[in-house]
Every structure is written in C-alpha cells, then in structure tokens.
Amino acid sequence: MKPQTSRWAKGVALIAALAVVASCGLPRPGPNxxxxxxxxxxxxxxxxxxxxxxxxxxxxxxxxALGFSESFKSAGTLGSDTIRPGDVLSLTIWENVDKPLLGPEGQVAAILEEVQVDGAGYIFVPYAGRIRAAGNTPEAIRRVIKGKLEDQTPDPQVEVRRAAGDGATVSVVGAVGAQGVYPIERPTRTLAAMLAKSGGVTIEPEIAQVTVLRQGSTGKVWFQDLYDNPRLDIALRGGDRILVEADTRxxxxxxxxxxxxxxxxxxxxxxxxxxxxxxxxxxxxxxxxxxxxxxxxxxxxxxxxxxxxxxxxxxxxxxxxxxxxxxxxxxxxxxxxxxxxxxxxxxxxxxxxxDKTISSITGSATSVSSLQTLGTGG
The missing domain is CATH 3.10.560.10 (Outer membrane lipoprotein wza domain like)
Structure with a gap:
C-alpha cells in the first residue's frame, strides 16, 4: 500500500502544481x-x-531639426571698434604747452582712464563737454575731441582706446570650461569663437547642443554642426545668452x-x-x-x-x-x-x-511532496 500511496501523493502534488501555475501565471517582464x-x-x-x-x-x-532662423544667420558681424553704451574708453591727451588744460604744470600728457559711455551713449571730457560716443569708432571720437580742444590749446594730440566694458557682452553658461560674462571683441565676434574663449564644451561633442537666446528669439544647433556648416557660426550681439547642454532625448x-x-x-x-x-x-x-x-x-x-x-x-x-x-x-x-x-x-x-513552467511545476511538486513526507512522518 505504501508505494501506491506514494504515487498517489505525487500525482496530487503535480495536479496541485499545475493548478497553481494555471491560476497565478508565470513571472515575466511583460506581454508576449x-x-x-x-x-x-x-x-x-x-x-x-x-x-x-x-x-x-x-x-x-x-x-x-536644429538650427538658427534667418534673422540669426543674416545678422552681420559687429564692428569690433564700434562704441556702445556701457563700453569703457581710455583717453590720452597731449598738449604742447607749459600749462596744460588737463594736467599739472610741466606734464605734457593727461590720461583719463575708464571713461564709461553712459546709457544715452555719451561721455564727458573736461573742456570738451559731452560727446556722442555710441555708434562711433574710437577714431571718430578722437577727431571730435581734438576739434573741441583746438580752440583752447594749440594742436592737441588725442588717443582714444576702447576697453572691454559691458556694452557688448554675452553670457555663457552650461557645460563649458569657464562660465561667465564675456565681452564681444575682435577675436570673439562669432559663436564658435566665443565658445572657444569660454573653454570649450565639457561634454561629448556628439550630444552637445548650443542654444542662443536673443531678445525673445531662440535658436538651437548641434555643437558639431557649427564646424561642419559655417553659416551656423552666427555673429553675436550684446546681451546674447549662450547655453551649452547635453541632449536630453x-x-x-x-x-x-x-x-x-x-x-x-x-x-x-x-x-x-x-x-x-x-x-x-x-x-x-x-x-x-x-x-x-x-x-x-x-x-x-x-x-x-x-x-x-x-x-x-x-x-x-x-x-x-x-x-x-x-x-x-x-x-x-x-x-x-x-x-x-x-x-x-x-x-x-x-x-x-x-523552462519557467517546468521549473515552477517541478518546484511546486517538490514542495508538496516534502509536505506530504513531513505529514506522514517519512
């Protein structure tokens, strides 16, 4: 009777295991x-x-599709010598007299450092008054100052230099070597040059995207495309904001x-x-x-x-x-x-x-058999 009972118990275990599998299903990662x-x-x-x-x-x-609109691509390169509100100028004026207008007695040259162009576009020069600077080049400003001083001192010599002020700057943020605010100067008048100035991108070039925000307009381009397509290397404008980030797809x-x-x-x-x-x-x-x-x-x-x-x-x-x-x-x-x-x-x-089905049945049958063995005491 014992062998027959054992076979009966195994059969019950197999049926129970099949019932469990049929009712509960097998674990899996998703639909078939x-x-x-x-x-x-x-x-x-x-x-x-x-x-x-x-x-x-x-x-x-x-x-x-990434790229810049025609308004971005058609903007001409800024003249590096054109003065704008916020720029800083340095003036040096030589006078061929013993008692000069702009310096102490015996000193032939007067140096006016960090003369900032105001919001209206003007600078103030002693004895020359308010002079329109914005929109002019340093050479044009030099001629104006010289003309206003000639009536007061003989043959003045004037030098005007443009320093890097905040009149034409851009901000560069994101995955670049050195985030910050940079002036638009002769070597950095285009997007690619400004990115190089800021230390280049610090992420894989294949997934780097460059976004430029300008007066309510936005343009985005792949970093690699800047070098593959020269038309995408747009000219910069004062106030541009440049963001470099990895592809988010x-x-x-x-x-x-x-x-x-x-x-x-x-x-x-x-x-x-x-x-x-x-x-x-x-x-x-x-x-x-x-x-x-x-x-x-x-x-x-x-x-x-x-x-x-x-x-x-x-x-x-x-x-x-x-x-x-x-x-x-x-x-x-x-x-x-x-x-x-x-x-x-x-x-x-x-x-x-x-394989999961067989493993599940085998495991279930083994478990039931074990319980049966425990219940019968061996």
Whole structure:
C-alpha cells in the first residue's frame, strides 16, 4: 500500500502544481508576442502593429531639426571698434604747452582712464563737454575731441582706446570650461569663437547642443554642426545668452535586454540596432530575436504614410516589429530610427516560458511532496 500511496501523493502534488501555475501565471517582464498582436487595431485593439521594412524605415526616419532662423544667420558681424553704451574708453591727451588744460604744470600728457559711455551713449571730457560716443569708432571720437580742444590749446594730440566694458557682452553658461560674462571683441565676434574663449564644451561633442537666446528669439544647433556648416557660426550681439547642454532625448528599454532602464541618446541619430547595443544587447538566455518591438505615439501625417492611409488625425499608437532572424532584419534594425520617448521592448523566447513552467511545476511538486513526507512522518 505504501508505494501506491506514494504515487498517489505525487500525482496530487503535480495536479496541485499545475493548478497553481494555471491560476497565478508565470513571472515575466511583460506581454508576449501573442498578447501584443491581440491588442492591434486589426484585432479590435487600440494600436497599429506594423512590421518594419524599407518603406517603413523611410517614412519614420524623422530626426530633430536644429538650427538658427534667418534673422540669426543674416545678422552681420559687429564692428569690433564700434562704441556702445556701457563700453569703457581710455583717453590720452597731449598738449604742447607749459600749462596744460588737463594736467599739472610741466606734464605734457593727461590720461583719463575708464571713461564709461553712459546709457544715452555719451561721455564727458573736461573742456570738451559731452560727446556722442555710441555708434562711433574710437577714431571718430578722437577727431571730435581734438576739434573741441583746438580752440583752447594749440594742436592737441588725442588717443582714444576702447576697453572691454559691458556694452557688448554675452553670457555663457552650461557645460563649458569657464562660465561667465564675456565681452564681444575682435577675436570673439562669432559663436564658435566665443565658445572657444569660454573653454570649450565639457561634454561629448556628439550630444552637445548650443542654444542662443536673443531678445525673445531662440535658436538651437548641434555643437558639431557649427564646424561642419559655417553659416551656423552666427555673429553675436550684446546681451546674447549662450547655453551649452547635453541632449536630453531618451528611450526606455524593457523586457529581455541587457538592462531595463531609461537610456539617453549617445548620438544625434540613433538606430534600433544601436539602441539595442546601448543597453547591452539582447539577453542571450531569454530574448526572442523575432520579438523586438518599438512602441511610439506617431504623428498623424507619419502614421498615414506608414499605413498607406489619409484619414488618420492626431497622434496614433504604433507598435513597430523587428524580426532580427530574417535576412534583412539586421538591415532594417540598422536603418530604423529610434526617437525621443520610444519604448524598446524585447519579448522572451518561447523556450524561456516553457523552462519557467517546468521549473515552477517541478518546484511546486517538490514542495508538496516534502509536505506530504513531513505529514506522514517519512
């Protein structure tokens, strides 16, 4: 009777284990392929499930457009000698007399340091009065001062130098070597030159973005494009604010991948194959290479192109399917562009589910058998 009772107990344990598995389900990282396809519009779901091919990769290859508007690009380079309100001037005046107007007796040169141009654009010079400086060059100011002093001292010689004041400055902040406020001078009249003056970028150039704010207008450009396209190296204006920051775009990786997390982009354009590599590739012990999915809210115009329709309005839920086992699967994954906010999901291979089922049944049966053994005292 004992062997028969033992077989009966094992049978009960197996049935109990199957019941547990059937009722509770197996642990897994997300839906399987069958469940994803069941949620498609074709199956009365709410998402379009589309297999990726060459036509789909072309229709969805939308990269973020960065650049400056025509108002930024058409602004001419500032003349480095043009005086502006806030600039600081240094004046030296020589007089060929024993008793000069502007200096002590016996001193032929009078030096007026740090003469700042006021908000109205004027400076004050003793015996010459208020002189319009803003909009003029140092040479033009020199002639004006000389003309006003000639009636009071014979043949005065005047030198006017422009120092770096706050009349034409820009602020540079973010991921640069030295944040601060910098004057626009002859060597730093363009964006690239000013970035170099501030110590250059301190993040990877491939993901660096440069934003310029000017009087209510904003322009943004990739750092690398500044050097690839000379037209993007815009001329600066006083009051410009320059911000350097890393690309903030990211995608989420879930399922049978090397890691499951939110991942930032490492390049301007990121393909599906690069995104997979960036998260450590597919989990070789669990991933199904036929079940690589990209979930996205696609703009209506792109969704219409992908589906060959013209009646969709607004964002559409799209699920793009990549089969890496097909002859062109790797090429499609290489050409398919991942975008900001995408979710990359890799399903588990069928054998993984089977292995979990067997392990769950075996473990449950073993546990029940152990309890039975304890209950019968051996």
């Amino acid at each position: 392929k069958r469940e994803i396809y069941a949620g498609s519009v074709q199956q009365k779901g709410d998402a379009f499930v589309v297999s990726v091919n060459d036509r789909v990769t072309r229709a969805t290859a939308v990269a973020p 990211a995608f989420t990786a879930l399922g049978a991948t090397g890691t499951q997390s939110r991942v930032t982009f490492e390049s301007q354009n990121l393909s599906a194959i690069e995104a997979i590599a960036q998260v450590g590739g597919l989990n070789s012990a669990a991933a199904d290479p036929k079940g690589v999915f990209v979930f996205r809210n696609e703009p209506g115009e792109i969704a219409n192109q992908v589906l060959g329709r013209d009646d969709l309005i607004g964002a559409q839920r799209m699920v793009y399917v990549l089969d890496l086992t097909e002859p062109n699967g790797m090429f499609h994954a290489r050409d398919f562009v991942v975008r900001d906010g995408d979710t990359l999901y890799v399903t588990e291979a069928p054998f993984t589910t089977w």
